[in-house]
Amino acid sequence: MTDHKVKIATTSLAGCFGCHMSFLDMDEKLAILSEYIEFNRSPFTDVKHCEPSDIGLIEGGVCTAENVHVLREFRANCKILVAVGACAITGGVPAMRNYFDLRDCLEEAYLHGAGITNPQIPDDTELPLLLDKVYPVGDVVKIDYFLPGCPPPADAFLQLLLPLLDGKAPQMTGEKLHYD
Amino acid sequence: MANNEHTITIDGTEIHFKAGQTIMDAALSAKIYIPHLCHYPGLTPSGNCRLCVVELNGKDVTACTTQAQPGQQIRNQTPELNAARMAITQMLFVEGNHICPSCEKSGNCKLQAMGYYLGMRDEHYPQFNPRREMDASHPAVLLDRSRCILCDLCVRASREIDGKNVFAIAGRGIHAHLIVNTVSGKLGDSDIAVDDVAANICPVGAILIKEKGYVAPIGRRIYDQHMISDVAFDEHVPEHKEHGND
Amino acid sequence: MMNQYSNHCVDFNASHVLHRLYEIQHTERHISAESMTLVADEFKMSVSQVASVVSFYSFFYLEPVGRYHIQFSNCTSCGYQVGQLNLLEKICRLLSVVTGKTREDGWVSVGETSCTGMCDHGASMLINGMPLARLDDERITQISCLISEQKPLEQWPVEWFRVESSIQKHGLLLSETLQPGSSLKKVLVSAPQQILNHIIDSGLRGRGGAGFGTGKKWQFCRDATGEARYVVCNADEGEPGTFKDRVLLENNADALFEGMAICAYVIGAKKGYLYLRGEYRYLLGHLQNVLKRRYAKNLLGQSILEQAGFDFDIEIVVGAGAYICGEESALIESLEGKPGIPQIRPPFPVTHGYLGQPTVVNNVETFIAATHIAKNGSGWFKSMGTKESTGSKILSVSGDCRIPGVYEYPYGVSIQQVLDDCGADNVQAVQIGGPAGTMVARKDFSRQISFEDLSTGGSFLIFGENCDLLSVNQNFARFFAHESCGFCTPCRVGTSLLTNSLQKIMDGRATPLDIHEIKQLSALVKRYSHCGLGHTAANHILDSLQQFSERFEKRLTQKTFTPQIDLDAALAAARKMTGRDDADAHLE
Numbered sequence A: 001m002t003d004h005k006v007k008i009a010t011t012s013l014a015g016c017f018g019c020h021m022s023f024l025d026m027d028e029k030l031a032i033l034s035e036y037i038e039f040n041r042s043p044f045t046d047v048k049h050c051e052p053s054d055i056g057l058i059e060g061g062v063c064t065a066e067n068v069h070v071l072r073e074f075r076a077n078c079k080i081l082v083a084v085g086a087c088a089i090t091g092g093v094p095a096m097r098n099y100f101d102l103r104d105c106l107e108e109a110y111l112h113g114a115g116i117t118n119p120q121i122p123d124d125t126e127l128p129l130l131l132d133k134v135y136p137v138g139d140v141v142k143i144d145y146f147l148p149g150c151p152p153p154a155d156a157f158l159q160l161l162l163p164l165l166d167g168k169a170p171q172m173t174g175e176k177l178h179y180d
Numbered sequence B: 001m002a003n004n005e006h007t008i009t010i011d012g013t014e015i016h017f018k019a020g021q022t023i024m025d026a027a028l029s030a031k032i033y034i035p036h037l038c039h040y041p042g043l044t045p046s047g048n049c050r051l052c053v054v055e056l057n058g059k060d061v062t063a064c065t066t067q068a069q070p071g072q073q074i075r076n077q078t079p080e081l082n083a084a085r086m087a088i089t090q091m092l093f094v095e096g097n098h099i100c101p102s103c104e105k106s107g108n109c110k111l112q113a114m115g116y117y118l119g120m121r122d123e124h125y126p127q128f129n130p131r132r133e134m135d136a137s138h139p140a141v142l143l144d145r146s147r148c149i150l151c152d153l154c155v156r157a158s159r160e161i162d163g164k165n166v167f168a169i170a171g172r173g174i175h176a177h178l179i180v181n182t183v184s185g186k187l188g189d190s191d192i193a194v195d196d197v198a199a200n201i202c203p204v205g206a207i208l209i210k211e212k213g214y215v216a217p218i219g220r221r222i223y224d225q226h227m228i229s230d231v232a233f234d235e236h237v238p239e240h241k242e243h244g245n246d
Numbered sequence C: 001m002m003n004q005y006s007n008h009c010v011d012f013n014a015s016h017v018l019h020r021l022y023e024i025q026h027t028e029r030h031i032s033a034e035s036m037t038l039v040a041d042e043f044k045m046s047v048s049q050v051a052s053v054v055s056f057y058s059f060f061y062l063e064p065v066g067r068y069h070i071q072f073s074n075c076t077s078c079g080y081q082v083g084q085l086n087l088l089e090k091i092c093r094l095l096s097v098v099t100g101k102t103r104e105d106g107w108v109s110v111g112e113t114s115c116t117g118m119c120d121h122g123a124s125m126l127i128n129g130m131p132l133a134r135l136d137d138e139r140i141t142q143i144s145c146l147i148s149e150q151k152p153l154e155q156w157p158v159e160w161f162r163v164e165s166s167i168q169k170h171g172l173l174l175s176e177t178l179q180p181g182s183s184l185k186k187v188l189v190s191a192p193q194q195i196l197n198h199i200i201d202s203g204l205r206g207r208g209g210a211g212f213g214t215g216k217k218w219q220f221c222r223d224a225t226g227e228a229r230y231v232v233c234n235a236d237e238g239e240p241g242t243f244k245d246r247v248l249l250e251n252n253a254d255a256l257f258e259g260m261a262i263c264a265y266v267i268g269a270k271k272g273y274l275y276l277r278g279e280y281r282y283l284l285g286h287l288q289n290v291l292k293r294r295y296a297k298n299l300l301g302q303s304i305l306e307q308a309g310f311d312f313d314i315e316i317v318v319g320a321g322a323y324i325c326g327e328e329s330a331l332i333e334s335l336e337g338k339p340g341i342p343q344i345r346p347p348f349p350v351t352h353g354y355l356g357q358p359t360v361v362n363n364v365e366t367f368i369a370a371t372h373i374a375k376n377g378s379g380w381f382k383s384m385g386t387k388e389s390t391g392s393k394i395l396s397v398s399g400d401c402r403i404p405g406v407y408e409y410p411y412g413v414s415i416q417q418v419l420d421d422c423g424a425d426n427v428q429a430v431q432i433g434g435p436a437g438t439m440v441a442r443k444d445f446s447r448q449i450s451f452e453d454l455s456t457g458g459s460f461l462i463f464g465e466n467c468d469l470l471s472v473n474q475n476f477a478r479f480f481a482h483e484s485c486g487f488c489t490p491c492r493v494g495t496s497l498l499t500n501s502l503q504k505i506m507d508g509r510a511t512p513l514d515i516h517e518i519k520q521l522s523a524l525v526k527r528y529s530h531c532g533l534g535h536t537a538a539n540h541i542l543d544s545l546q547q548f549s550e551r552f553e554k555r556l557t558q559k560t561f562t563p564q565i566d567l568d569a570a571l572a573a574a575r576k577m578t579g580r581d582d583a584d585a586h587l588e
């Protein structure tokens, strides 16, 4: 393995942080791994913007304009970009809104839904604007590797990362492959 | 082996076949797996999914519809064929709405299992996000067309085994869709029964038995434990039922 | 009174489920669930079969179309894009109607349909199923006035509906005249096998595109065991740019029916069908009249020409808008009242065809050639053409040329010769055999029309210097996506994916990576599809990429990756709902 620490950045777009939790599920292996890696922008660190990194891990699909900006920032700064989990790879559960018009979704959520007191579609410019659909990250930027699963098991992260740390292409065996 | 009177060769392995068998039949009897989704032993082959395309003396044929003939030289496990199979599987994924984490069939689904078998890690093609009608009108059987891969198995099983005619495929091209043979078009008005082969043969989560979801925990479902290439050999539809279910 | 055509079509509409559905569509402007149940009852079919037929054929609608229902051809030759002018958009504007949506008041609907076979007539439409050709700016304005006045079609100027037989060059077949029955009379003095030997000896090969030996086909059918045998004429002529069968049906129907009867005599068939594409329904009256005359002359019916035991009837079945029904096994499915899904082959129709019985399916031109071979001998036929391609080929020439029309040449004619004859200068490319055929660039215009070199069902599309070939590819790709029957995965999904990929190139958003992708996808659709439609659907893209790669490259961006979607457009819905237009409400 390389002598300097491999820099890893992670983020969750339209995801549930489940993939991040699964990463942490590595338990004691995490301690070993931490000798070889360090985190840049990530919910683990609170670094706000992605700096040049070796590997970027993206959880979640692309749901808003802001997601697009973050994803592009990662692509621009990470040598290797990995789509992690069902939502990043296919849109996943958030993409269930794709079977409805955005208008119907918003009206249901903010105008006609149960228990709404002040019906109004939020239009504050501080809020990220929604895309018409939730897209897989691979539709928006080039992705180098995909790590399927909902979430991918902790071991799958290792299977992916260990070869990458060695500068090799990861090989995932069929047994580890899961879409749920 | 002495003579090739009743043998064919698949990827260098010579196997016996019985007269009337297709290449698929012969391969399955010899425990050689040729990927397939729209074929189910005991039903008339259809050849629509195209996963079982093999090279027969240099020509591309579907194993499920091609008669085994003495001396055939067949290539099945080649990098090109498997790459194409993966692309076709990805097409089936993007054509419908497959959100495995929220699907009752997950773990027991053949489309998924095909993805695992072929090492599919993403869907590759842009998704179609079709809007297809869900039919929950039947008390015991659910039809979620979002996940239908148009394999035609339920259509054939109903006609050939259940002795009914519950399903058909309608529409053209990318608009092809499954319909129900009732005036209302609703499953609730059909004579399908829970233990009909047609209600249980769907390779994906398009036809589901209600109140049966998630019975096996993760890790204990079929394709958590086995590859599709191992499960395929034990499949056969039951014999034809005379009058369906009374 | 057995020998009367009317006996065989007492009620044309009741004779076939497609005809019955057409009648309902025509009177009620759609086919309701109740109608489907009714038809299912009448034809002893399941409702799902009727429903799948209705949803398979383009000319049946589940929701009412307008009292004036306009379908513009979207072919590159007879389509609605005339230079810079989009006739479809224009009429929509004039009549305040949106494409594909019937106007609120129920009077008008406007849509597109695949090539209507009027390529020698310029831009064309079907209005309530009737062809109306030679469309231009002025005619569109006139039409929209008449529609606004709600003037019945019967009161529109008749000359608007005139379809001409633009035969520009008479060759071997087109210069023949036929005294109805003269060829048949000659045939009947010989034994069937002897006639068959003439056909085999002539070297005649199918004119529908695939070029299978006609004599061999008839022999297979004759030798096959079955309870009955059938003769089917494929007049589905759906390959965009082909209209020679239309012209032959207009002018040479006698020779066609005579050829079918000769085939019946050879193979021992009692029944024949002419499968006429729905777009040519306007020819139905004419064809029925020819049949009537032939029945009256005892050239059809019982004991034809007094030959005891030689009985042969012909019925016409009219399709309803599905290119795939030109594929012979799909055609037979359609004849049987089903969606046109190509069947697994083998078995081939010659052994398992209509109703599972041995069936010969031949193209219109093939039967006509057989008639004349039977009359003039195989030597006459072989005197022209090349070794593998005897006789002549009737071409439908259209596109960027001064004299479009039907041209008949001996096989072996060069592309350049045809271009010279039809007045085409500065030609960039020619598409031989329609979208399913081969794209030929200028440097290859010395290539010849023949089974040895460029085979064609007859379509000869010319693209001049100013034509945007990429838009031609996009047109073809849309055609295949629209006409894919949907049976098999690679074609059903792949043809739609190809359309989207080409659009990305057209929009200038594609990268070299996308070109690589489109090549792979094309190869996949070509290799893994079930039938000829899928096998050929991507040829035009592969041809273009090979011969006109610079045209693709010009449209590419220099980026290494671009999104599949237009991200800014994906924000439009939310912008509209929130009324936002700030910088954060946009994406590059």
Ligand SMILES: Cc1cc2nc3c(=O)[nH]c(=O)nc-3n(C[C@H](O)[C@H](O)[C@H](O)COP(=O)(O)O)c2cc1C
Pocket (backbone or CB within 6 Å): C205, C206, C207, C208, C209, C210, C211, C212, C234, C235, C236, C237, C238, C239, C323, C324, C325, C326, C327, C328, C329, C361, C362, C363, C364, C366, C531, C532, C533
């Ligand atoms: C997608 C497709 C469309 C076809 N369309 C036609 C057609 O419109 N007319 C035709 O004669 N043959 C058509 N064919 C060819 C027929 O399948 C068949 O080969 C032909 O009718 C046989 O007649 P022939 O031997 O006289 O050419 C088509 C084939 C395919 C695969």
Ligand code: SF4
Pocket (backbone or CB within 6 Å): B097, B098, B099, B100, B101, B103, B104, B105, B106, B107, B109, B110, B111, B112, B147, B204, B205, B206
């Ligand atoms: S049907 Fe299969 S592939 Fe589709 S969502 Fe369900 S589990 Fe996934």
Ligand code: SF4
Pocket (backbone or CB within 6 Å): B147, B148, B149, B150, B151, B152, B153, B154, B155, B178, B201, B202, B203, B204, B206, B207
């Ligand atoms: S519902 Fe299931 S079995 Fe029936 S066609 Fe669709 S995928 Fe196949």
Ligand code: SF4
Pocket (backbone or CB within 6 Å): C324, C342, C483, C484, C485, C486, C487, C488, C489, C491, C492, C529, C530, C531, C532, C533, C534, C535
């Ligand atoms: S190739 Fe296309 S047209 Fe032919 S069977 Fe397949 S889907 Fe249908």
